[in-house]
Each structure stands twice: as structure tokens, then as C-alpha cells.
Amino acid sequence: MEGQNERTFIAIKPDGVQRGIIGQIITRFEQKGFKLVAMKMLQPSEDLLIQHYIDLKGRPFFPALVNYMKSGPVVAMVWEGKGVVKTGRVMLGETNPADSKPGTIRGDFCIDVSKNIIHGSDSIESATKEISLWFKDDELTTYTSCAVSWIY
Numbered sequence: 001m002e003g004q005n006e007r008t009f010i011a012i013k014p015d016g017v018q019r020g021i022i023g024q025i026i027t028r029f030e031q032k033g034f035k036l037v038a039m040k041m042l043q044p045s046e047d048l049l050i051q052h053y054i055d056l057k058g059r060p061f062f063p064a065l066v067n068y069m070k071s072g073p074v075v076a077m078v079w080e081g082k083g084v085v086k087t088g089r090v091m092l093g094e095t096n097p098a099d100s101k102p103g104t105i106r107g108d109f110c111i112d113v114s115k116n117i118i119h120g121s122d123s124i125e126s127a128t129k130e131i132s133l134w135f136k137d138d139e140l141t142t143y144t145s146c147a148v149s150w151i152y
């Protein structure tokens with residue numbers, strides 16, 4: 001989906017939950033003007049994580065990545081808005097927090113690539129795949145934000 005209905009999958013990883021920064025992360029997406037259309041807290045299974053990170057299966061850090069991601073609850077979300085996939089990635093910062101500028105989520109809240117607190121889809125195609133992997137259709141809401149005419 002593109003235009004104002006474009007959607008991305010964002011997840012606050014177990015370290016983001018444990019460190020008590022769920023609210024601050026959600027605030028950044030809200031204050032930008034993006035619309036939250038789905039959210040749930042869950043401790044993901046190994047199967048789900050292997051599917052989610054299937055493109056990285058051959059990488060040396062893959063087993064550690066899966067263990068970290070299943071080590072506690074995560075907050076899975078779908079955010080909607082014009083350019084949300086690309087802008088969401090800009091808001092996250094680089095994969096390695098050391099390369100992430102201040103003002104980005106990873107630049108402001110974390111240090112190490114293996115504990116980088118948040119996931120965001122890297123393309124519209126991945127977003128579609130990830131949203132259907134993490135959410136059932138009836139978990140995705142459809143509503144008009146009262147702010148929409150002041151944002152667009």
C-alpha cells in the first residue's frame with residue numbers, strides 16, 4: 001500500500017521493553033503524525049522469528065539474534081501514513097547504533113548493534129510480509145484520525 005494508507009511493521013524489541021522506553025518510542029511516531037493501526041505485546045516464538053529474519057539465516061549472528069528476540073516480550077505495531085516505511089527507517093537510525101545520528105531512536109537510546117531496541121520494515125514489500133506474519137487481518141483496525149486534515 002502506498003499514499004496515506006502505506007503501512008509499516010515496527011517492533012520494540014525485548015531490551016526496549018525492559019528498559020522502559022515503550023512510551024517514548026510510541027510518542028515519536030504519534031507526534032510525527034503517523035497513525036497507529038495495530039499493537040500487541042507478545043513473547044515471539046522461535047518459529048516466528050526465524051520466518052521474520054529468514055533473509056539473515058546464513059549470517060553468523062543469526063542464532064544470537066533469534067535468542068535475543070525471544071528472550072522476553074516485544075511490542076509489535078503497525079503504523080500508517082504517507083512514506084511511513086522510509087521515514088520510519090530514518091526515525092530508527094542505522095542498524096548499528098554507533099552509526100545512528102542523535103535524534104534518531106537508535107542514536108538516542110542504545111549503544112550496541114546486538115541490542116538496538118527496535119525493528120522497522122525496510123521496504124513496502126517487507127512491510128506487507130511482516131504485517132501478515134505478525135498480525136491476523138482482524139487485528140488491523142481501519143479508522144479515520146480526527147487529525148488527518150491537519151496533517152495532509
Ligand code: DAT
Binds near residue numbers: 056094095118
Ligand atoms: P535492521 O534491523 O536495521 O533492518 P538488519 O535487517 O540488517 O538490520 O539486521 C537485523 C538485526 O540483526 C539488526 O537489527 C541487529 C542484528 N544484526 C545485524 N547485523 C549485525 C551484526 N553485524 N552483529 C550483530 N547483530 C547484527
Ligand code: MG
Binds near residue numbers: 120122
Ligand atoms: Mg532489517
